[in-house]
Amino acid sequence: MGFFSTPAAPTPTPGLPWEVTLKPEEGIDWMLRSVALCVVLMIIFRFLALMVLKLLKSDKTGTAPRLSTKLVSIIFNTIAVAGGVKGFFYPDPNVVSDIYAFSSHSQFHFSVSAGYFLWAAGVSIMYRGSRVAIAYYLTAFAACYFAMHPFMHQIGNIYLLSQASTLVLDLYGCGMLLRGKKSKTNLVLKFFHPIVFFLVRIYIVVPASYTFMIDLFTLLNSSTCHNPKIVAFYILANYTFNVLNVYWFISLLIGIRTPDNIGVNSVTMGKKGRALMKVKWFAFNLNWFDVGFTLSFGDVQTTKLKIDNSSYTKATPGLTVPIVVMAVAINLANSVENMENPLQSSLVVSAATFWVCKFISWINDRALKLNTTFVVPKKAPHNPNELPFDHIPKVKRLVSEVKLSYFCVPSLKNGGDENLFQTLLKKTPLPKGRDAFTSVHVIMPPAAIKSAAAEKTVAMLTVGNNLRENPKELHVHRLSEKFTSNAPMDEYSTVFDVASTLILEKADRASLVVFIGYEDSNYDFYAAMIGMLPFRGVSMALISQRQRYEDLLTYTSPSKVFNIEGVNAARMGMFPIKAVFGVLPDKTADATIKPWIPIEIENYVNNEDQVHHPTINLPFKVGALTLPMLTHNGSYADSIESLRDLCDTHYNKKYFPIVSCGETCDALGYGTDILDALQPGYYFNHKSGETYKCWENYGTKELFDQISKAKAKGLPVVIIAVGGGVNGNCIGLIAGLTNSRLIEVPTTPMHYNDATTSAKKAFSLVKNNKILSKNILGCFYIPELVFCISETFLTLSTANAHATVGESCKTMNMLGRVDSKQGAQDYFNIEGAVEFASDYTKIVQTVGGFDALITFIEDAQTRKLKADICAVGYAIREDRSNTTLAKKREELLKQFRERYYALGPEKTNSIKAFLSTVNKEIVSAKAMFLAYSDPFEKYRALLFEYAHTLGHGVEAYANLCYTRAQERGVPVPEEAFRLHGQCVGMAVQWAGQMSFDLGELKGDGFALHQGFVYLFNRHGGFDFGPLRKLFDALGVTKEEFCEGVLAVVRRDNKRGYVKCDDCTKSVDQLVTGRVGKMMRSTDKNAELRYLVEVDEAWQERVLGMAYEGAFDKVADLDTKGKLIFVDRKDLVKGKKSLTSSSDDVGEFMHEAIAAVYGV
Structure with a gap:
């Protein structure tokens, strides 16, 4: 008999007053209909939520996807709970056995619930929910699916009844999305949830499950069970289900001393300034119950973020046991089947199972700690000294020589041919992490120079591109007519005019820039100067008409003022030209970089x-x-x-x-x-x-x-x-x-x-x-x-x-x-x-x-x-x-x-x-x-761009408004001026809010993240309020401000490293889980730089919050020694006052962080 095989169902007693007419064989059909209905309702609710929120001009339109899943969950959990109450407390008269009997009413609820749980598991998988959530819903689906045999139509209703606590959580989730944490209804639901959890999952389910387990073991030991494997599954699922419920409830009461449960709100200062831990009533992570928890401000998070949603694996890693215990169900069933005393033997087997599961949990916990740190789990060496972190290279410099290849292209004697374009693509080195150039930018002398060779070359490049099956995006830029004047200012302006145009036309590190040289090869220096400047990075290929190699690694302007010397130690081996093409034989120019001799101190x-x-x-x-x-x-x-x-x-x-x-x-x-x-x-x-x-x-x-x-x-x-x-x-x-x-x-x-x-x-x-x-x-x-x-x-x-x-x-x-x-x-x-x-x-x-x-x-x-x-x-x-x-x-x-x-x-x-x-x-x-890892800040060191995406944007827009104010004669108060670092500090708060909105930072991790800036904001240096007053004086609306910042963000220098899926996407860096832990992408180029793809809508939302003054706060300790954030406007107006010195708050935060890191 196969694992999922079942014999024919018993025929129900005729003439009974079924409340819902449903035949046994109709169960599967109703289950599939339920899945389809869940999907349809989710789409409808999402559309309606978007429409209503837009009509109300709410800034919460991004919550529509998750809100739709909450509404579906509320509907089906209500049906499940209603069926559980009816089936468990008021069973049909013909259900004389706790295990074998048929109720059309129970059949209906099990069918609908099986469909719901299957949908919930699918949503959790699609949106990268925690593995605990996926395991839970798959197990619940299996329990309801096997109950459609019909099987345990009375006692099985405990699984449906248990959804009452999840229903409360769904209602709380909806309230959070629409009203936030501080609404009275949400506060009531937040504290009502543990009560419901205790009543249904502990007070009712645990005793009933004990009796149920005895009946199941007795059934398994008899020869009358319809399928020993399914019965064994129920034994293990029921056992694990109850162990987890008890475990979670005890965790709720006494707290568990882990970085996830030790919270800022649960830390108080002792007499000696040390952190003392208290228990938070709502301290443990229940997000595994929460369908669509990862759905925040977008649709498929895996597409929008390209991340492994690691923060949710913090929901006690060992709780993925249900999916594991299913694998040993057959062996346990066979072991118990022939025992004389099933109850006594089952306790022994259960104890053994428990410790096996604990061992599996321990292994899983270790794996998750690695997995939440790195995108691709890597086996760390046993010897800590073997880690790159601990290995200090014994070198004087990372780059000791500079090289450049010269390639012979015979057709360049006549300006090139149709194969020239492909030759440049093939022989110019690609940037790391790229397998092809996405665009080509050609720089050439002005038409007035009348360089026949240069004009022929650009024509051949155009022909060669057009002959390709998939032509590249091709741009042609002309140098200024002053480029041959030999005056330093003309050389300088020519370089930056072209370099600026490259940026505006979106040249990036995946772009090939081709400089077509003039007959006078002295002007090849423009290739080195221009190729060096775009910080997004470009690959510069020089087509030179020089008749001698000369020094391919040194380029000096005709005025002698500008000079790019490849061997200059101050450049650290960074050379802008990647390849040279001409009519001379192939050659590789290489040279040792000069010694670095700084000033001796x-x-x-x-x-x-x-x-x-x-x-x-x-x-x-x-x-x-x-x-x-x-x-x-x-x-x-x-x-x-x-x-x-x-x-x-x-x-x-x-x-x-x-x-x-x-x-x-x-x-x-x-x-x-x-x-x-x-x-x-x-x-x-x-x-x-x-x-x-x-x-x-x-x-x-x-x-x-x-x-x-x-x-x-x-x-x-x-x-x-x-x-x-x-x-x-x-x-x-x-x-x-x-x-x-x-x-x-x-x-x-x-x-x-x-x-x-x-x-x-x-x-x-x-x-x-x-x-x-x-x-x-x-x-x-x-x-x-x-x-x-x-x-x-x-x-x-x-x-x-x-x-x-x-x-x-x-x-x-x-x-x-x-x-x-x-x-x-x-x-x-x-x-x-x-x-x-x-x-x-x-x-x-x-x-x-x-x-x-x-x-x-x-x-x-x-x-x-x-x-x-x-x-x-x-x-x-x-x-x-x-x-x-x-x-x-x-x-x-x-x-x-x-x-x-x-x-x-x-x-x-x-x-x-x-x-x-x-x-x-x-x-x-x-x-x-x-020092050793990334001196050019193109990979790991790009981490220092954290909070600079929106920071640069608001800085640029603020400076534009200062200029507008000056032009219009509008005075700009001193407190309205914001320097670069201040804008970065403000953007730290916005980045933290995005992480919070995405579920990546929550609770104490979020509080500590935001607390850094709030701690230093007692003097208002990070308030948005003064800027808002200036914007009001200039007539700058919230929409205009957001668009002005995002316009700068679209030209951010980090965009060259990651190709966004479409124009509504951006790249950013976000913290996850706790202070000091960055979100990591599954995209290799992005992961190297701690970059993730985000929606502009998410960035726009936090900018709108800033405009409204949502981040103008100060960190303080309340009278109970808890970290709180006070609105500065209330302090200024005298409505509130601070109760602690900044030193006390700073010491408190340092102790809390130490607790998080376990030091």
Whole structure:
């Protein structure tokens, strides 16, 4: 007899008053009808929900798919519960046996329920629900399916009756989708659920199941059972069902000490500041009961996200046992069948089964811990030292040589032929992770040049593409007619005009860019310059008309100002041209990269004269190259003296310094003070701000003339970036284009710990004062020294200080505690990470120093002094030779510093601790990825783009509105200005909300994620409210704001790595489960970069929430010691007040995170 085979059903007694007329053989038909009805209702409800929500202009239209599954579940669970109550408590008169009897009424409910459970299992599989949910519904389906024999038409109703608790959960789910957690109805349902769970699944089902088990064992031991295998299945399913119900209920009462159950809301502070665990009533995960739990704001999540929905496997991994015990049902049935005392023997067998299941659960738990960390489960070495995380490469550099292949194409003697296009596609190296180029962009001389060879070549490329079965997307770009003028400014503008067009026409890392050379091969340098700039990455193929190979790895402009030298160590082996094609024989050009010789800081590390030269060295590496980072904590004058000594020693006093400074830094005199201390050079002052982070602002005729003169004299040009991160990025790119030396002197923590620790130096794409795309045009180039003068941090603005912690909150959320065992496992594949791994969340312990710094900055006298200093500085800008003004500024700065030190050691030490901790931890975090694993930030290190997708978007749109306000004469309050790091901090909240909406972050994981920014928001630096007021003054609606941000997001530089399914999709990075754990994609290119595909609708939703002020909150501890978030508007209006200091909240959060990581 087969496992699913059944004999003919007994004939029901005629003449009985059936409440529902259903014959035994009709069961299967009704089951299939139920499945179809579930599907149809789901579609109808989804349509109706969308229509109603749109008519109501609700922002919850994205919940329609999940709402439809909830409604279907409510209907069928109601039918199931009704049938369970009727069949169990009021059975039909002819059902005289608990096991064998037929009830048309029960047959109907079992048939309908079997169809529902099959549909629920299908929905859970389709939408990547937890394996526990799938196992549960498949088991329930099997129980109802076998009951249609007919079999156990009385006692079997316990399975239907148990759905009462699930029905409550369905109602709660609907309320959550429509009203949120805080509605009174949902709160009632939330606490009503455990009561119903106890009544039906414990009080009623457990005793009934005990009697039922005795009857089943007796039946199995007799010779009258219709199918021993099915009876054995019921024994095991019933046993497991009850064990799980008891287990869950006990878990509900006493709590289980796991990272998933130890919650922020259940942690209070003990007398000694340690975290004490309490039990939460609704603490354990019941999402396995929840049909469609993974359905949030979209349809098929596997398509939209391309992720393994790992967060749901946290619903106690061992609970997948039901699907396992089915596999041993036959052997257990055979073992029990011949025993003399079935009840006694069954207890022995059940105990053995229990421990077998526990063992299977343990194995499953171990597997899930790996599976939730990595997309493809990988066997970690037994020896921890064998992990890439713990292996520090013993190399001086990751790339030691640069190579370039030259390919002979004979047809190029006559401009090429129809095969040229295919030759370029075949021989140009593809980017990693790509199997084909998706588009081709051709760059060529202008028509006015009348280059016959170039015109013939582009014609042949067009013909060759058209002859392909599937032609590539082909774009042709012409160089400016000024490209041969040999003037540096014309060369510069030609390069960026074309590079900008490439970006606007969506060239990305899957694009082949073909540069068709001019008869004069000196202009081949444009190929190197243009090929280097798009940060999405392009593959540049050069078709050269050169008659000699010359140096294929060095390209210099005719003006001699611009130079791309492949062997320059500061480029770390990154070379923009991937292949050269011409008429010369094949050749491979290769060269060893020059030694990396940064400025030696050993004399100032732990200097003996700690009075004048107290310094701190921050260890940092990129591409295995040591980048010296020195903080001078002495006086301003002593610090500058130290910088001069370092430069004079390294360059032997023979160098040409160019000091670059923005407007504020110039007004404070930092740039001129440094230049005056160095060798004679040039002072380059420019406009400040993100709107001016463009090539037009940083390239001037005078600047390039100075570089040209210095090179003509044989002096090394040393560009010194003094100021913030924008200045460092942009003038650093100029250094990379001109092959100059680079030193960075950051005057903001953001520049110090974030900008200088990235080899990326870039401009944004800005047109008509509108930022179209952030940091999209640049190169990789590292400085020879990062020198921090700590006293310059005293003149920070409030915005700059908040920008610092905004980026810090990003880092804390994405990395957490990598110094722990769990954190190391999360990032096990980051090579050499152990050298820099740390507890990055310790930054929250220094929040008191942050508050003290902001209080100092915002003090009325401090603000007046700084304003006076800047006013004098602006006057000096108009008259650089005015020594009286210079002395006045010097005196005012002295008063300013004296005022700071007058705060006293307690406050100044706390500020110093905050700045030191932030700098050290963020620098270490960057080094963890850049040192050996991904120095070019194209793979794993792209993780540092977390919260930058929407962050860049809102930053660009805010800057556009600042420009609009200026044009219209609308005043922009100081508190409405948002710097890059502040926008990132705001976007951290939005990314967390998206993870919450998707079910990837919930409960305590979500609270800790959001809590980082809320902790640092006591001064409102991350509030959207001030921006909203400006938008209202400019007439910017919510819809206009959202579309303006998304327009920037569509040009985000991460899009080049993942091809979205359609135009409604975007790419982003999201946290899952807990702080420090990133969502991972099943797409290889995306997974390498922690990218997932998302819907624009999800991004639009959180932007709309921000516009309405949903994230303007502050973290606090209530009177019971629980973490809460208070609306800032209530604080401002005096409706509420904070009950805890920021230090207490920070310490609380740090302890809670430690508990999550088990340290």
